[in-house]
Amino acid sequence: MEFPVIRREPESANKALVDGPVTNGQIEDRIAHTQEKELAGGANWVVQKYGGTSVGKFPLKIVEEIVMAGLQPPNNQRIAVVCSARSTGSKAEGTTNRLLRAARDAEAGSWNFASIVQSLREDHLDALTASLPGARLMPASPELDAITTHYAAQVNAVCDHLLKVLESALFLKDVTSQTMDMVMSVGEKLSCLYMTALLQSRSVHAVYVDLSDAIPVSAAPAPKSLNEAFYATLAATFGTLIRALTADPAAVPVITGYFGKLPGSGGLLDHIGRGYTDLCAALIAVGMGARELQIWKEVDGIFTADPRKVPTARLLPSVTPSEAAELTFYGSEVIHPFTMDQVIRAGIPVRIKNVMNPRSAGTVILPDVVEEGQSRRKGLIRNRSTSLLANSMAGRGRGPKRPTAVTIKPNITVLNIHSHNRTRAHGFLMSIFSTLDRHGLSVDLLASSEVHVSMALHCEPPPSTPTNPAQRTPADDAQTENLALQSTVDDLLATWSCDIDLVPNMAIISLVGRDLRSMVGISGRFFGVLGRTGVNVEMISQGASEISIGCVIEAREAVRALNVVHTELFTFLE
Numbered sequence: 001m002e003f004p005v006i007r008r009e010p011e012s013a014n015k016a017l018v019d020g021p022v023t024n025g026q027i028e029d030r031i032a033h034t035q036e037k038e039l040a041g042g043a044n045w046v047v048q049k050y051g052g053t054s055v056g057k058f059p060l061k062i063v064e065e066i067v068m069a070g071l072q073p074p075n076n077q078r079i080a081v082v083c084s085a086r087s088t089g090s091k092a093e094g095t096t097n098r099l100l101r102a103a104r105d106a107e108a109g110s111w112n113f114a115s116i117v118q119s120l121r122e123d124h125l126d127a128l129t130a131s132l133p134g135a136r137l138m139p140a141s142p143e144l145d146a147i148t149t150h151y152a153a154q155v156n157a158v159c160d161h162l163l164k165v166l167e168s169a170l171f172l173k174d175v176t177s178q179t180m181d182m183v184m185s186v187g188e189k190l191s192c193l194y195m196t197a198l199l200q201s202r203s204v205h206a207v208y209v210d211l212s213d214a215i216p217v218s219a220a221p222a223p224k225s226l227n228e229a230f231y232a233t234l235a236a237t238f239g240t241l242i243r244a245l246t247a248d249p250a251a252v253p254v255i256t257g258y259f260g261k262l263p264g265s266g267g268l269l270d271h272i273g274r275g276y277t278d279l280c281a282a283l284i285a286v287g288m289g290a291r292e293l294q295i296w297k298e299v300d301g302i303f304t305a306d307p308r309k310v311p312t313a314r315l316l317p318s319v320t321p322s323e324a325a326e327l328t329f330y331g332s333e334v335i336h337p338f339t340m341d342q343v344i345r346a347g348i349p350v351r352i353k354n355v356m357n358p359r360s361a362g363t364v365i366l367p368d369v370v371e372e373g374q375s376r377r378k379g380l381i382r383n384r385s386t387s388l389l390a391n392s393m394a395g396r397g398r399g400p401k402r403p404t405a406v407t408i409k410p411n412i413t414v415l416n417i418h419s420h421n422r423t424r425a426h427g428f429l430m431s432i433f434s435t436l437d438r439h440g441l442s443v444d445l446l447a448s449s450e451v452h453v454s455m456a457l458h459c460e461p462p463p464s465t466p467t468n469p470a471q472r473t474p475a476d477d478a479q480t481e482n483l484a485l486q487s488t489v490d491d492l493l494a495t496w497s498c499d500i501d502l503v504p505n506m507a508i509i510s511l512v513g514r515d516l517r518s519m520v521g522i523s524g525r526f527f528g529v530l531g532r533t534g535v536n537v538e539m540i541s542q543g544a545s546e547i548s549i550g551c552v553i554e555a556r557e558a559v560r561a562l563n564v565v566h567t568e569l570f571t572f573l574e
């Protein structure tokens with residue numbers, strides 16, 4: 001792939017000129033060069049966040065091929081590692097879900113939590129034994145013995161404390177948000193203790209950093225919402241704490257992606273939701289003044305479509321923060337939505353990389369000029385050179401305009417409401433939204449007229465078998481969502497004279513791209529190809545976001561629709 005060159009004029013540091021094409025490698029050099037000069041004081045820190053399945057499935061790759069390789073010449077980076085809770089299979093059966101299940105068991109009066117804690121304890125102890133150098137060779141060296149003994153003591157201490165918390169919850173028959181947070185934090189603690197020991201077993205000076213008590217008590221007078229000022233304080237606190245623990249230039253902090261009790265009511269799950277480690281890593285990157293935040297996944301980066309569903313999808317070298325956010329919201333799980341705001345505001349690029357293929361450059365998320373302009377209006381500061389570089393990398397203003405990616409979001413139910421009352425349209429909408437809010441449902445797409453409203457809601461499918469409290473599965477959450485939907489319908493029918501119908505088993509297909517706003521005829525092409533290939537469109541929403549066009553189709557058609565749209569708009573639009 002080729003990109004235009006950014007050439008810096010010596011007499012004007014901020015003037016970038018578009019020149020001939022350059023390669024990905026040259027872009028890398030230029031990003032490094034630019035940032036070295038501009039992120040003064042941020043040294044050479046790279047913050048690397050690893051998801052739970054990466055820690056569970058590829059721990060040795062992370063340690064040897066990514067962290068150790070990054071520390072050594074010619075890279076000579078300072079690396080901060082941030083980990084999520086381990087999952088050896090899928091995230092659904094990973095440590096965090098097992099912990100949440102243990103908490104619900106305790107609340108329901110079942111001692112089943114004890115066996116969950118025991119299996120987590122054994123899993124984590126066995127994981128280290130299996131990954132030690134010369135794993136089953138006896139006798140181990142005294143250094144390795146010391147590492148494993150210390151590790152076992154820490155794992156046991158964390159698990160014993162967890163048992164006490166869960167026992168208290170069982171006797172109280174109550175799990176508060178704070179208790180849930182305390183239980184959930186164990187996943188990241190165990191994961192980071194494991195990665196610390198693993199790095200130490202390879203002679204890396206790894207330092208375990210637990211952020212679960214890092215939020216200062218002074219932050220306790222809660223802000224009404226977790227606002228920018230709060231996050232800025234948090235980032236600074238994390239930065240100070242981590243620096244203090246890693247004064248030795250060889251030290252590698254291994255930091256829990258769980259970051260402590262939030263002030264006010266509600267816990268991390270309520271305020272941030274699952275996937276909170278992305279945000280934690282972003283705050284750490286800001287606090288450390290890192291030169292890059294890397295989110296390591298099991299995919300090479302962001303593609304023009306889900307590469308597991310569209311074989312011809314191409315890796316995108318860069319996307320803008322808004323595109324990444326839109327893609328995440330509409331089904332391509334790229335990055336937790338709150339993450340980008342933090343790092344982009346600080347001018348730190350985010351790079352999505354693949355643990356299975358560390359040499360691939362991945363996808364970098366950088367703001368473009370329009371986004372920079374918008375943020376200036378909001379009084380935010382950006383790193384100008386990274387913005388210019390991003391524009392140049394994406395070849396903006398040169399060549400044909402094109403959409404960036406197409407994505408699908410499954411498990412959508414359409415809620416159609418037809419009011420019998422033609423005179424109070426504003427009251428009708430207010431009643432619908434307050435009912436949805438009461439039941440904790442949010443709307444993904446909306447189309448409305450005076451008396452008719454169609455909404456696409458995300459609802460996981462219900463579990464196939466009934467569950468008893470002692471054997472809950474992650475599908476219980478799905479059951480809760482479906483009950484919420486049913487209660488919403490009941491409440492609406494009770495308070496408003498209307499007809500309601502629910503259309504389950506749908507999906508949203510969305511075209512995303514910063515160029516869409518100026519691509520005349522793109523909607524026609526998008527809907528045209530769906531129509532020509534016999535994909536029925538149930539509902540259309542356009543205009544809410546300038547950078548996406550979306551519609552609801554039947555879920556069973558989703559992968560076919562994704563492929564035909566990709567072929568039409570990404571292959572032939574070259």
Ligand SMILES: Nc1ncnc2c1ncn2[C@@H]1O[C@H](COP(=O)(O)OP(=O)(O)O)[C@@H](O)[C@H]1O
Pocket residue numbers: 051053091296297298299301302303304305306307308327331332333334405407
């Ligand atoms: N446009 C896209 N680009 C890259 N991945 C995508 C895209 N759309 C969907 N995906 C899916 O998102 C997932 C992200 O990678 P993965 O490492 O599995 O996630 P996680 O870190 O959340 O466990 C992959 O399963 C991939 O198939």
Ligand SMILES: N[C@@H](CC(=O)OP(=O)(O)O)C(=O)O
Pocket residue numbers: 050051052053084085091096097187257273274275276277278
């Ligand atoms: N352990 C948390 C936090 C997290 O961020 O996970 P991951 O990075 O694996 O999505 C969760 O399961 O949600």
